[in-house]
Amino acid sequence: MTIRVRALSDEEAHELAHMARSRTLGAGFVRRAQIVQHAVDGLSAPEVAAKMDLCGATVRFWLKRFNERGVPGLEEDMRSGRPATYSPEERSAVITAALSRPSDLDLPFAAWTLDRLVAYLSEQGIGMRRSRISEVLLAEGLKWRQEETWFGARVDPEFTRKRGRSSGSTPRRPRTASSSASTRWDQLPARATRANA
Numbered sequence: 702m703t704i705r706v707r708a709l710s711d712e713e714a715h716e717l718a719h720m721a722r723s724r725t726l727g728a729g730f731v732r733r734a735q736i737v738q739h740a741v742d743g744l745s746a747p748e749v750a751a752k753m754d755l756c757g758a759t760v761r762f763w764l765k766r767f768n769e770r771g772v773p774g775l776e777e778d779m780r781s782g783r784p785a786t787y788s789p790e791e792r793s794a795v796i797t798a799a800l801s802r803p804s805d806l807d808l809p810f811a812a813w814t815l816d817r818l819v820a821y822l823s824e825q826g827i828g829m830r831r832s833r834i835s836e837v838l839l840a841e842g843l844k845w846r847q848e849e850t851w852f853g854a855r856v857d858p859e860f861t862r863k864r865g866r867s868s869g870s871t872p873r874r875p876r877t878a879s880s881s882a883s884t885r886w887d888q889l890p891a892r893a894t895r896a897n898a
Contacts, residue, residue, distance in 0.1 A: 703745050703746055703747075704746050704761050704764045704765055704768075705740065705745075705764075706737060706740040706741050706764060706767065706768065707767075707768045709741065713771060713772060714741070716772055717734055717737055717738055717741065717772065718738060720734035720772070720775075721734040721735045721737075721738040729777065730775060730776065732753070733763050733775040734775055735753065736749055736753065736755070736759075736760055736763050736764065737763065737764065737767045737775070739752060739753070740760075740764055746760045746761050746764060747760075763775065786833075787827075787829060787833070787837075791827050791829065792837050794822070794825065794827055795818075795822060795827065795829065795834055795837050795838070796837065796838065796841055796843070798813075798818060798821060798822060798825075799813060799818060799834075799838055799843065800843075803817070803821075806821070808821065815831050815834060815835060816831065818834060819831050819834060822834070
């Protein structure tokens with residue numbers, strides 16, 4: 702039995718045509734809208750499947766869902782899975798800490814590293830791994846800066862004062878004489894040897 706698309710209202714037809722051509726919606730959502738649009742244009746489920754290089758069962762599933770629920774039926778249902786490990790409050794604490802300046806929290810450094818953030822959060826009672834903190838920050842659209850070296854004005858604002866003046870007391874090293882050894886790697890010329898008589 703072939704599944705056909707039900708009759709669409711003008712508003713549904715316009716919305717479906719817009720979604721099928723969209724470049725801003727999710728790719729899966731657009732693909733499902735295209736399945737229905739091809740069916741609206743008169744193709745049967747097997748023809749849509751062949752045209753879009755899909756399984757016939759997939760095409761029939763989405764056509765049936767569209768007939769039952771309309772355009773909202775093209776959205777995927779929530780899938781069951783493992784519940785979130787960290788609460789929204791813990792995620793919020795990670796983001797708040799990462800966006801704050803360590804000096805404002807009375808910490809002895811001027812910039813965060815992931816390791817420092819992990820240590821600070823564990824002191825606050827949030828035991829989150831380094832990789833998970835990075836995932837939480839990326840999910841919020843925050844990019845982690847490269848770790849800074851141990852020296853420099855950005856890490857320690859008083860570095861210049863603590864370092865003091867550079868002195869010329871260190872003597873320069875004398876230049877070494879150039880080596881007389883050959884560094885050529887090509888073959889040595891063949892030598893003549895005396896034949897034993």
